[in-house]
Amino acid sequence: PPPAIQAMGSKSQSKAIMEQAGVPTTPGYYGDETQEADYLLSRAQEIGFPILVKAVMGGGGKGMRIVWNESEFLSALQACQREALGSFGDDRVLLEKYLQNPRHVEVQVVADSHGNVVHLLERDCSLQRRHQKIIEEAPASDLDPHLREQFGEMGKRAAQAVGYVNAGTVEFLLEGNNFYFCEMNTRLQVEHPITELITGVDLVEWQLRIAAGEPLPIVDQSQIKSHGHAIEARIYAENPSRGFLPATGTVWHHEPPAVSNTGINEAGIRVDTGIQAGQEVGVYYDPMICKLIVHDENRDRALTKLVKALKSYQIAGVPTNIDFLIACAQHETFQKPGAINTGFLDDHLDEVLTASTLSGTSSS
Numbered sequence: 001p002p003p004a005i006q007a008m009g010s011k012s013q014s015k016a017i018m019e020q021a022g023v024p025t026t027p028g029y030y031g032d033e034t035q036e037a038d039y040l041l042s043r044a045q046e047i048g049f050p051i052l053v054k055a056v057m058g059g060g061g062k063g064m065r066i067v068w069n070e071s072e073f074l075s076a077l078q079a080c081q082r083e084a085l086g087s088f089g090d091d092r093v094l095l096e097k098y099l100q101n102p103r104h105v106e107v108q109v110v111a112d113s114h115g116n117v118v119h120l121l122e123r124d125c126s127l128q129r130r131h132q133k134i135i136e137e138a139p140a141s142d143l144d145p146h147l148r149e150q151f152g153e154m155g156k157r158a159a160q161a162v163g164y165v166n167a168g169t170v171e172f173l174l175e176g177n178n179f180y181f182c183e184m185n186t187r188l189q190v191e192h193p194i195t196e197l198i199t200g201v202d203l204v205e206w207q208l209r210i211a212a213g214e215p216l217p218i219v220d221q222s223q224i225k226s227h228g229h230a231i232e233a234r235i236y237a238e239n240p241s242r243g244f245l246p247a248t249g250t251v252w253h254h255e256p257p258a259v260s261n262t263g264i265n266e267a268g269i270r271v272d273t274g275i276q277a278g279q280e281v282g283v284y285y286d287p288m289i290c291k292l293i294v295h296d297e298n299r300d301r302a303l304t305k306l307v308k309a310l311k312s313y314q315i316a317g318v319p320t321n322i323d324f325l326i327a328c329a330q331h332e333t334f335q336k337p338g339a340i341n342t343g344f345l346d347d348h349l350d351e352v353l354t355a356s357t358l359s360g361t362s363s364s
Contacts, residue, residue, distance in 0.1 A: 142338025
C-alpha cells in the first residue's frame, strides 16, 4: 500500500516506526527535530564517533558518509546534503552509530491482504563495495539457530508494523549477537533468486497472486524450509582495474554457462539477464548486466559451482568484473562460513584485485 511505501521510503520515519514496534535499531538521530548543523554536531557527539550521515530519503549508497571524528563532521555533512538534494530532491539527513564490522543480513518477508505474514528465511549480503552488494548467499552461514529465528520474527514484525502487503525485504546489521534494523525495501530485490532456490517458492508468482487478492499459498511458517545453499554474483560491465569504471560498448559474444536464461538448469545454475550478442551497453542504465545464481546441497559445493560457472561465462565486447568475482569467491576469508563482513573489501581490495588480474580467465 502507498502508506507502507512512504513510511519505509523515509529512513527516519521507518526507524521511528521500528522502535515503536520493538524492532531493534541502531543508536542515532533521525532528523525529526531540526537540521541545523550545530545541533546535528551536538547529536553526533552524543551518539559517539564514528557515525554514519545518511540521506533521509536515500538509497543505493547515495547521500551517505562515514565520519570518523568531529573535525570531519561539517564537511561530510555538507557533502552528504548536496548529494541528497541532487539525487532525491531532499537534503535532510539522519545520524547513526557506525558499526565498523557488521554482517549485512536481510529477511525476505511476504504478506497478503488477509493479514497473513511469513518470512522466507534470510540472506547474507555482506560482500559489498561502496555499500553496493556484489555476492549474496542464502541462508546466512554460521548463524546461531536462535538468532536465525529472531531475524525471521523481527522481519515479520517490521512488515506488520507498517501494514505491508506483498513481497519486501527487511535489512539488518549484525554485530556479534546483536542485530539492528537498517531499512526495508518495499519491492522484490535483485538477490531474490537465491531465496527462491532454497525455499522452492516462486516469489513473482506469489506477488501476482497477492496483488489479485488471493491469500498466501503458505500461511504456516513451519512449512517453509531451507534446502541447500544458493549464491548469487552480480556481473557488471565495468573495469575493476580502473576504479570499477562503468563500461560501454557492443556485446559481440555472449554465452552464459546455463542452458537457458529463464530458469535453473539441471546443473543447478541460473542466469538472469537481458543481454544478447549484438546489443549495446549504454550509459543510461546501471552497469549490472547479469545475475549468475547457483544452488547446491551445501555452501562448499555451491561456492565451487559458482567459481566454475564464472570461469565458463563468456562475454566479449565490454570489460566485466567476472575475474574480480572469482577472486572474491576464492579468497580464504570468504571461503570460511560467517567470516565475511561489510568491511571485507576495505581490508582486502588490493589482494583481490591482484588475484583477479593474475587469473585473467574472462574475455573483455
